[in-house]
Amino acid sequence: MAELLVRGGRIFDPASGVDLDGGGILIQDGLIAKLLTKDELSSLGEFKGEVLDASGKLVMPGFIDLHVHLRTPGQSHKETLESGLRAAVAGGFTAVCCMPNTEPPLDRPDLIRGLIEQAEELGLARLYPAACISQAREGTRPSPWRSLLKAGARLFTDDGSDTADAYLLRTALAEITALGGTVAIHAEEPTLSRGGWVHQGPVADELGLLGIPASSEAVAIARAAILALETESRVHILHLSTRLGLKVIRALRSLGAEVTTEVTPHHLLLTDQAVRKHLSQAKVNPPLRERADREAMVEGLAQGEIEVIASDHAPHAGWEKEAPIALAPFGFSGLETSLGLTYQLVREGRLSLARWVEAQTAEPAKLLGLYDPEQGALGKLAPRAAADLTIFDPQGEWEVEPARFYSKGKNTPFVGMRLTGRSWRVVVRGKVIIP
Amino acid sequence: MAEASPGRPFPKRLITTEDLDLEEIRRLIEYARDLRKRHEQGEGLPSQAGKCVVLWFTEPSTRTRLAFASALTKLSASFIDLEPTASSMAKGESIAETARTLDALGMAGVVMRTGHPDGPGLVAEHFGGVVINAGAGTFAHPTQALADLAAVAEKQEVWQGGLRMLVVGDIVRSRVARSTVRLWTRLGHRVTLAGPLGGLPQSWLKSPPALVEVTTSLPELGQFDLVMMLRTQREREGIPFPSPGEFARHFGLTRERATMLKGDALILHPGPYEPGVEIDPEVARSQRSLIQSQVEWGVWVRTALLDLMLSSASEQGGEAGG
Numbered sequence: 001m002a003e004l005l006v007r008g009g010r011i012f013d014p015a016s017g018v019d020l021d022g023g024g025i026l027i028q029d030g031l032i033a034k035l036l037t038k039d040e041l042s043s044l045g046e047f048k049g050e051v052l053d054a055s056g057k058l059v060m061p062g063f064i065d066l067h068v069h070l071r072t073p074g075q076s077h078k079e080t081l082e083s084g085l086r087a088a089v090a091g092g093f094t095a096v097c098c099m100p101n102t103e104p105p106l107d108r109p110d111l112i113r114g115l116i117e118q119a120e121e122l123g124l125a126r127l128y129p130a131a132c133i134s135q136a137r138e139g140t141r142p143s144p145w146r147s148l149l150k151a152g153a154r155l156f157t158d159d160g161s162d163t164a165d166a167y168l169l170r171t172a173l174a175e176i177t178a179l180g181g182t183v184a185i186h187a188e189e190p191t192l193s194r195g196g197w198v199h200q201g202p203v204a205d206e207l208g209l210l211g212i213p214a215s216s217e218a219v220a221i222a223r224a225a226i227l228a229l230e231t232e233s234r235v236h237i238l239h240l241s242t243r244l245g246l247k248v249i250r251a252l253r254s255l256g257a258e259v260t261t262e263v264t265p266h267h268l269l270l271t272d273q274a275v276r277k278h279l280s281q282a283k284v285n286p287p288l289r290e291r292a293d294r295e296a297m298v299e300g301l302a303q304g305e306i307e308v309i310a311s312d313h314a315p316h317a318g319w320e321k322e323a324p325i326a327l328a329p330f331g332f333s334g335l336e337t338s339l340g341l342t343y344q345l346v347r348e349g350r351l352s353l354a355r356w357v358e359a360q361t362a363e364p365a366k367l368l369g370l371y372d373p374e375q376g377a378l379g380k381l382a383p384r385a386a387a388d389l390t391i392f393d394p395q396g397e398w399e400v401e402p403a404r405f406y407s408k409g410k411n412t413p414f415v416g417m418r419l420t421g422r423s424w425r426v427v428v429r430g431k432v433i434i435p
Numbered sequence: 436m437a438e439a440s441p442g443r444p445f446p447k448r449l450i451t452t453e454d455l456d457l458e459e460i461r462r463l464i465e466y467a468r469d470l471r472k473r474h475e476q477g478e479g480l481p482s483q484a485g486k487c488v489v490l491w492f493t494e495p496s497t498r499t500r501l502a503f504a505s506a507l508t509k510l511s512a513s514f515i516d517l518e519p520t521a522s523s524m525a526k527g528e529s530i531a532e533t534a535r536t537l538d539a540l541g542m543a544g545v546v547m548r549t550g551h552p553d554g555p556g557l558v559a560e561h562f563g564g565v566v567i568n569a570g571a572g573t574f575a576h577p578t579q580a581l582a583d584l585a586a587v588a589e590k591q592e593v594w595q596g597g598l599r600m601l602v603v604g605d606i607v608r609s610r611v612a613r614s615t616v617r618l619w620t621r622l623g624h625r626v627t628l629a630g631p632l633g634g635l636p637q638s639w640l641k642s643p644p645a646l647v648e649v650t651t652s653l654p655e656l657g658q659f660d661l662v663m664m665l666r667t668q669r670e671r672e673g674i675p676f677p678s679p680g681e682f683a684r685h686f687g688l689t690r691e692r693a694t695m696l697k698g699d700a701l702i703l704h705p706g707p708y709e710p711g712v713e714i715d716p717e718v719a720r721s722q723r724s725l726i727q728s729q730v731e732w733g734v735w736v737r738t739a740l741l742d743l744m745l746s747s748a749s750e751q752g753g754e755a756g757g
Binding site for chain 1: 554638
């Protein structure tokens with residue numbers, strides 16, 4: 001017998017061809033039991049379990065944020081697993097993939113297992129910890145890839161920086177791909193970014209700020225994609241930010257390289273002009289780029305050349321972001337603003353609703369290897385898929401008020417922005433989760 | 436003649452020259468002239484006695500620090516040196532926290548020299564009194580640009596626009612160059628920036644700001660009214676910049692090149708200069724050089740600025756963030 005019925009609203013999963021206006025979803029044992037059309041819903045008769053009335057809402061597969069920093073272990077002044085996973089739920093995500101640049105870095109199977117267990121106890125969003133490619137993220141020696149995979153790691157990256165040793169990266173691409181994992185890189189050539197703080201462009205030149213050129217990203221993408229091509233493996237490029245980088249991806253794809261990529265809400269919505277007003281608050285790596293870069297990111301996402309939207313949620317303590325721009329850490333809070341921000345592109349007609357959904361459901365689920373199982377698949381609305389839902393109110397108006405974030409990171413250059421469209425409820429493993 | 440008449444408000448923050456409108460800039464320069472004249476005629480100067488200003492210098496400085504100290508002495512104000520190595524900043528206290536402390540201590544003003552481009556702006560967010568940027572990283576050095584303006588104004592008409600200025604050398608790492616470009620183009624003058632490519636703001640090669648030209652070779656010198664030579668900022672972040680000898684050969688203002696200048700052209704250098712690199716020492720001391728005058732006006736412009744700002748701030752009252 002079904003325990004939860006989600007009814008009303010628009011049941012929408014474009015990747016599976018599901019679009020049921022006023023339909024319903026029957027949920028049992030944490031899985032989707034049945035999708036109902038409007039007619040089937042009205043002939044269902046009396047339902048004994050819990051009913052969630054989602055009239056007027058968008059009911060979609062649970063959104064997955066492929067790129068978040070939850071600072072656990074070791075940096076609880078920035079975020080804890082609990083505050084980060086509450087932020088995920090509040091922001092409309094049912095699963096997140098946390099990056100391994102913690103203290104210590106996630107390069108040991110016990111750390112991966114420990115995080116998964118802690119997250120299960122919390123019972124908020126699902127957690128998929130990414131593991132380091134190299135021991136201690138030092139970029140020289142391999143972490144124990146097979147043991148990490150066995151412990152539950154699905155994504156491997158040295159995010160925070162690139163993998164220094166190209167031969168190590170080459171080996172990681174070949175071996176981890178063969179074992180079914182995904183290798184992801186933070187594309188940055190350090191001899192080009194040279195400790196820069198912002199995008200190298202007109203704003204940096206005017207304000208006398210140390211710039212990071214677009215080539216820093218593009219050169220690193222080329223390196224990784226060529227290695228993937230040579231080893232017949234695949235590579236995922238984290239947080240793409242430049243039109244030059246996108247051109248390099250296109251060029252390497254045309255040579256046969258298997259490359260996927262993602263873009264953040266801030267690279268879709270802001271440019272380096274935000275640095276004028278927000279300075280340290282807008283310091284992020286990769287940096288906010290120029291208008292033409294932002295346009296290329298939106299266009300690339302709309303066309304499907306950029307597969308995934310990911311927040312790169314990077315919380316810091318307030319005092320850390322209060323420092324001068326040279327000393328302030330990169331990044332800001334993103335989990336609780338991501339959906340509302342990117343939905344503006346849908347409202348403006350620049351991004352189809354279908355792409356917006358796929359980029360946060362089917363696409364990240366595929367990269368985590370969670371899209372295809374017969375039972376419990378993520379990122380899709382289908383019988384026997386996981387009963388993870390993101391229910392979104394497309395009319396909900398709100399203002400970005402960092403003081404009200406569940407995340408401990410209260411810094412964002414989007415502070416004070418008024419948005420239309422926000423997450424209403426999430427369902428994880430068949431249960432409505434309240435942050 | 437402009438006077439610092441009470442009740443005429445003046446901004447209490449000078450982070451960049453844009454914090455002053457053109458009328459305020461003119462008022463400042465004329466007031467500096469007035470104070471200098473009064474001093475030379477043995478008349479008394481205005482008093483800011485009882486006010487204490489903090490000189491917060493975290494980068495080495497001779498001219499600027501002494502000019503501010505001298506200006507505050509002229510105004511009978513007191514000043515305290517905040518030395519980062521001898522203060523709580525050595526224990527890791529942040530700029531913001533230190534600024535809040537100075538605010539609580541009731542300081543009337545902060546004059547800041549720092550490697551952080553956004554340092555003075557950050558102080559202004561947390562300190563309610565007068566804040567003056569005395570050179571911030573590679574961002575801005577507004578009092579230098581204003582002193583240069585006063586020095587040139589003594590010799591040439593500067594308020595009608597139309598002058599042509601050449602700035603030569605390590606532009607990208609120069610806060611003086613940035614403040615000069617901002618101030619002089621706002622006054623309607625044309626500024627040409629010349630130097631080796633590694634030392635030029637790269638986005639300006641394609642699309643320079645209004646009234647600015649950028650070139651990678653030394654242009655024909657006879658077309659300029661003003662020539663400013665800059666020191667290579669070797670102490671800042673590394674960029675591929677030619678050796679001193681290579682730079683001198685292709686860009687240095689040698690005695691020979693100086694003969695190509697227009698009859699009434701003036702030479703500026705914010706100092707300190709490297710003799711024989713960007714400028715020949717004889718040229719630096721020649722009739723058309725304003726280098727000494729820049730230092731003198733540096734004191735008087737800062738005296739005028741501090742008097743206007745401290746007077747205005749004490750009438751407005753202090754509140755951080757303004």
